[in-house]
Amino acid sequence: MASVTVSTQKGILRRPMATTGFWSWFTTVDHKKIGILYGVSSFAFFLIGGGEALLIRSQLAKPGNTLLNADQYNQIFTMHALTMIFLFVMPMSAAFFNYLIPLMIGARDVAFPRLNALSFWVFLLGALFLNSSWFLGGAPDGGWFAYAPNSVVDPGNGMTFYAIGLLITGIASTVGAINLAITVINMRAPGMSMFRMPVFVWMGLVVQFLLAFSLPIITVALFQLLFDRRWGTAFFDPTRGGEPILWQHMFWLFGHPEVYILILPAFGIISEILPVFARKPLFGYQFVVFSGIAIGFIGFGVWAHHMYAAGLGPVANTAFGISTAIIAIPTGVKIFNWMGTLYGGDLHFASPMLFAIGAVAMFVIGGLSGVTHSIVPSDYQQTDTYYIVAHLHYVLFGGAVFGIFGGMYYWWPKVFGRMLNEAWGKVQFWILLIGFNLAFAPMHILGLGGMIRREYTYPASLGLTVWNQVSSVGAFTIALSVLLFIINVVRTQAKKRALETDDPWDARTLEWTTPCPPPAYNFAEVPTVHSLDEFWHRKYAEDETGRLVRVPAGASGEAHPTADGHGIHLPSPSFWPLVISLGFPLLGYGVLYSWWLIGAGAVVIVVGLIGFVLEPSVAE
């Protein structure tokens, strides 16, 4: 690593200086290292959530199965959803945003690097706190949606862990959202106007605003649930005038923007991959951007489509049916733009491209079932059946997870200086595609056939056993493909770094102008941006016939300029983010067990924040 100046301040608690080595990972404020921390942690939770899925599908492989009893099943399916949503997709998106956004906009780091570290550690400790419930009396078992009054009266501590765990991870996400939003708004390189930003950055910006405005809503609901459970308040107690349906409103007011938070990052990834592997600009850039913004806004107006069967009445149901149908439009716009990008392109079907196209195709299927949900009468049959499980997995797994895999194959060389094996990647893709469809396509049939979701077993008399078996085979096929991916990663990382070029995909955006991996300071010189797809235009011009012609000395594959980062000052590492984050599980255990721990947690957080604020800044 090139030399970077770090703080030499003296103090009672000296600010750490090392930017390399094992311990540096605990004090790093570098967005790239934080991105890797998020990526590794979230992948570990992906495996845990996947394990939970395999248990579900094993239990449901035959009717009347006794692998899991009802109570265990409830915990497993609840934690499967919580893990996949809050501990995998969201932090994995954070991994991508953290690593890539500064590089894509020509910045050296995010707006508030120490807050960035704080977000990660709070997330990790919240995730561990939530999972500690397994060992402390049982995991949450009221569904990820935690409908009241069941979630209130549910005995044991599981749902209390739920409320506190999500409150903690919610704080991490809110802080991170503000950080990344300001980064995009305020830290762009000269010439990088908003409409010269990559679509991935735009989707990131919309996601941060969705987070910032939806998380407070569920925060309120979680506190109300927590207070009802722990201190006997009446928020959702119908015997004292409370309205359980208030929970549903508050939850889905958050929950619906949440699903766009889950999918927009993948939409951003797809929008970066398709142009590179079609060797064509993204078709209709402005439409893709504006439709993303539209989805963000309209996403706050559709929440009650999760409540059609809750008795809101025909006026509310109709209004939300209309708004839900409307939100399909901007989503459809994106699909057409992606297709337009591919059409007439010079297509290269490398692994990232396969996953990106697979994501679009699978998402379209999920989107179509979603449109059938928007129609109130048909949703009356579908709701609470496996048809919904099919829909949500087609959009979330088919869309977001395929997109994430595509992003991993695409940016692996950038982050780790090595390429994942292409042959293994292609095999993994096809096995995943087959396994995924085997697992979830039959669920449409199961749902329309009347199989209820969230139930630990089903009777043979339903006549749906074979579809359950197919689905379970699919689940294990998915597991096989993930195993292939892990082997690919292990074999790749075991090798020495060896990239022939820092631009292995002949890409379009600024992050590829840096070495693989980039130095701590990202850019030796902050780039000046003249157009969208800035890097592409530095490499290629068009001749009179419109053909691409390589611009001499415009690529980054050549040796880097002599600037090596001397004199670039970077924010120093800090241990305060880790210290502050330790206070949160203390608070959480305190709420469960003892006021002393609440006090301890509060003290740690307050002292930590004061230390954070008073910490001497970088010397230079």
Next chain:
Amino acid sequence: MSLDPHAPPRPAPPVAHAEYHPSTREYVRVGLILIALTCIEVWLSYSSIDGWKLIALLLTCTLIKFLMVVGYFMHLKFDNGRFSRLFALGAVGAFTLYVVVLLMFGVWGH
């Protein structure tokens, strides 16, 4: 926000060098108005006005106080419009969303 890929980079919009800050006297005036409005609110609540009329009058006073603090004390009146838009997104958004939620409960019929 240039859509022309080859246009030269545009600088950030120019901002006045000397920012306007209200003087102590102006701040005190705002403060006195806020206190006066609060007195009116309290008087209204003790008065014989009731029902929708009371609520409308009270909410009007509250809104004026809100806007005055946001505009003068929080300086939005004199600041770059971005800050106002950012805050309005949250404030107006919150108001709209929650009014819709309350409407769905038929709360006005209580």
Next chain:
Amino acid sequence: MADVTHDAVHTEHVTSTGLSSTKLAMWLFLASECLLFGGLITAYVLYRGQSTTGPYPQDVFDIGYTSVSSFVLLASSLTMVLSHNAALARDYARMRLWLLGTAMLGLTFVGGQVFEFTTFYHEGLSIKTNLFGSTFFTLTGFHGVHVTVGILMLLILVVLSFRGALSDDPAFPVEMVGLYWHFVDIVWIVIFTLVYLIPSPKPPGVP
């Protein structure tokens, strides 16, 4: 792209908008807080008049007392902007005076809340007594915690100024804390009207 505003002096580097990242972040944070307090207020408004047992608001509220609290908080916003003006003029003594004044007024407000809540408790209203207690104490409790955090920030500012840590540009951190403080004040402006002044309907059967 040089940012020339007073705000932007505090950025270590040039920003895309010419505005301070910290100030933008603070406003985005306050915007998101609107959704937090909006949710708490919504629960209060929704459940107004729905408690199945007493005490009810008209049994415990003392509007005169709470009005004084409101004046105190409003005054604290005034002292806050006066401290900012002093900071702009680099009059550190006055700045600290008004900062401490703001903190004192804030403490008075919180103290007043604590006294009010204790009184209500002795009159039979706790957070778990009924819907009114649940929504009231949660809403005002969250607000009170926010005020307390604000007081801590004000005191830290005073300490920092004594240590000379603010000498670069004292007005900026004072302005940032001020934004937070005024927000907490405007939340109270809304709470005072919606909770205390707008009368609650009497539940059926209550004289």
